[in-house]
Amino acid sequence: MSDHILESEISLDHLSASSIRMYLRCPRQWWYRYVLGIKIAPDGGLVSGIAFHNAAEACLVYKIETGENAPADEAEEKARDNAVRGLDDAILAEDQSPGAVVDKAVRLTSAWAKEALPEAKPASVEEGWELQIDNVTVVGRIDMVSTDGHVVDWKTTSKAPPKPQALAANPQTGLYSAATGAETVEYVHVVDSKSKGPYIAPVEVPAPLVKQSRELSQELVVDVAGACQSGHFPRNTEGWHCSARWCGYYSRCMSGKEKP
Numbered sequence: 001m002s003d004h005i006l007e008s009e010i011s012l013d014h015l016s017a018s019s020i021r022m023y024l025r026c027p028r029q030w031w032y033r034y035v036l037g038i039k040i041a042p043d044g045g046l047v048s049g050i051a052f053h054n055a056a057e058a059c060l061v062y063k064i065e066t067g068e069n070a071p072a073d074e075a076e077e078k079a080r081d082n083a084v085r086g087l088d089d090a091i092l093a094e095d096q097s098p099g100a101v102v103d104k105a106v107r108l109t110s111a112w113a114k115e116a117l118p119e120a121k122p123a124s125v126e127e128g129w130e131l132q133i134d135n136v137t138v139v140g141r142i143d144m145v146s147t148d149g150h151v152v153d154w155k156t157t158s159k160a161p162p163k164p165q166a167l168a169a170n171p172q173t174g175l176y177s178a179a180t181g182a183e184t185v186e187y188v189h190v191v192d193s194k195s196k197g198p199y200i201a202p203v204e205v206p207a208p209l210v211k212q213s214r215e216l217s218q219e220l221v222v223d224v225a226g227a228c229q230s231g232h233f234p235r236n237t238e239g240w241h242c243s244a245r246w247c248g249y250y251s252r253c254m255s256g257k258e259k260p
Contacts, residue, residue: 043096055082151180
């Protein structure tokens, strides 16, 4: 089958930072997800991450309502419950076990609740936003906006956090700034280190880099929207992402099965 799909078949309702990054990573992956509508079940890492985010959201809402920090053990219990529920629809890799997935969610949440939550000053949590950029609708959600208007995004990772320059290259940074007017964006990483154990590593993207990211991300929205609507979705087989471990569409894509 040709990598070209008739433009009339493409209905671009909106873009988001994550869908833009997916298109840049592999246009064919974007086509499977957003044109054919094939959703891939989460793996253990995603289940742990979602469970952490859901628990963090609940704790921040509690803090807004009461002015107090949720107890760490309650945060851990929320993460445990969320992870157990998330396993129902997950497909785990060979090196992942249900118990390890749940334990990771609890471990990350515990570190966040003890170290990051006391410093958080939430004004809003999981606030949705929408932008119009050259007639392209872009949507997203922000983990937290603080009482001083500071944008904060929680990240879970097993590696040392990236430098501000790398975070500025993520379209999420520029789009957050465009949506809120924030001059700086902070990414608070909950690092699950095998050697150190879990720890919190905040990285702030400074105003000059955010300004540059804002300008470039808006150009990127227009470029990606035009590419999607043109109907060209070639495979990108170069890179870590193109493997059975990291792409849920890999077997289908490599075997040439283009339909659900």
